[in-house]
Amino acid sequence: MKYLSNVASLRFFTDNCTGCGRCVEVCPHAVFEIVAGKARVVDMDGCMECGACAVNCAFGALKVNAGVGCASAIISGAMRGSAPTCGCGNDNKGACC
């Protein structure tokens, strides 16, 4: 199953990549592969912008606008004029994720 195409905000900077393979290790959707000692994005539309790769890339080769892909979080965030919030774990009593 794949979500909308050509929307993911993932950006990869080849020059910074050392081919350590952390991104391959943490990505839950096999977006990356290591080819000839460097990572390569092989499935951009598979990216769900969880941010695991960018947080774990120690060389700054990956950037993504990470966040929750959750409609009610984005709607409630927009209504409050704040960042998307899914309410769970905050004071709010929402019971989503």
Place this chain on the structure above:
Amino acid sequence: MNVSAEWKWTDHVGRILCRISGFRMRYSVQPGLYAVGSPGSGSDVFVSANYKLSFDILRAALKGLDAWVLVLDTKGINVWCAAGKGTFGTDELIRRISEAALERVVSHTRVIVPQLGAPGVSASAVQRATGFRVHYGPVEARDIREYLAAGRNATQRMRRVRFGLFDRLVLIPMELFPAIKIYPLYSLLILVVMALGLPLQAASLRGAATEAVPLLVMGIAAIAAGAIAVPLLLPVLPFRSFALKGWLAGIVAAFFTATGMGIGYSNDALLFIMAMLFFPAASSYIALQFTGATTFTGPSGVRKELRYAMPVYAVAGVISLALLVVFKLERLGIL
């Protein structure tokens, strides 16, 4: 603190309650270091969240092994969601490692963090601060044994998060309940519109209620389409957009329910058009909420869907209400 790998009946009941109610928001364990079996200084350390269901699934998967479990304070939220918020995160992991004095508990420098914790944990920062190297374990706790047997290597299959029929099935109650909560308000609105202009007498109000029945049934069908059919049929419904998937399931449900109750374009054009406009939009909106529970939808995509869909829902809602009022006025012989 020692903890068993076995589940008691209360653990099973807790798991079910988590799937059907807000009980999940209060289902937590004390953060800190736990022992499963009789771990020693060479035993592996598994990191988990303090959502009790996450913790229970992990300890059950460790049955027969001797291992340490380091539970982070994630405010009772599961690993993946907490990682997205940062509560299952670098700082909390560093704090728990030093609080448990992990370097004195084990003689190695490995901590096994569930892969889905990675959005919150910078492995390099943890290593710099504590000396412990983060190994990302498999997505599913049930693969831990195989992962360990392979020398702490996860296969490509173990690294991928899936969203099978059962995964989707268990999520349906929590999609259904919020939709059902709006239903009484919706019913009231329909009844009020149907009672417009009628004298406040039992007989005429009964008449209004009878007129409202098809719309009340279609409301239930719309909820079922958005909150049950879409999650179940997710991979086979056409379109990648959840709004479109929901609309499609909704129009099918609305058409058959309307036809089944004798509402057709030829005999009841206004009501029929109103129904085909409103109910698929409602199903679409409910289906869009499911993006929060899936394992593959990202914020950029959801934002794009909302940008297109919300204005459509608003327009569909306003026109539907207007059509319903016109329908009512026609029935009253005013128009």
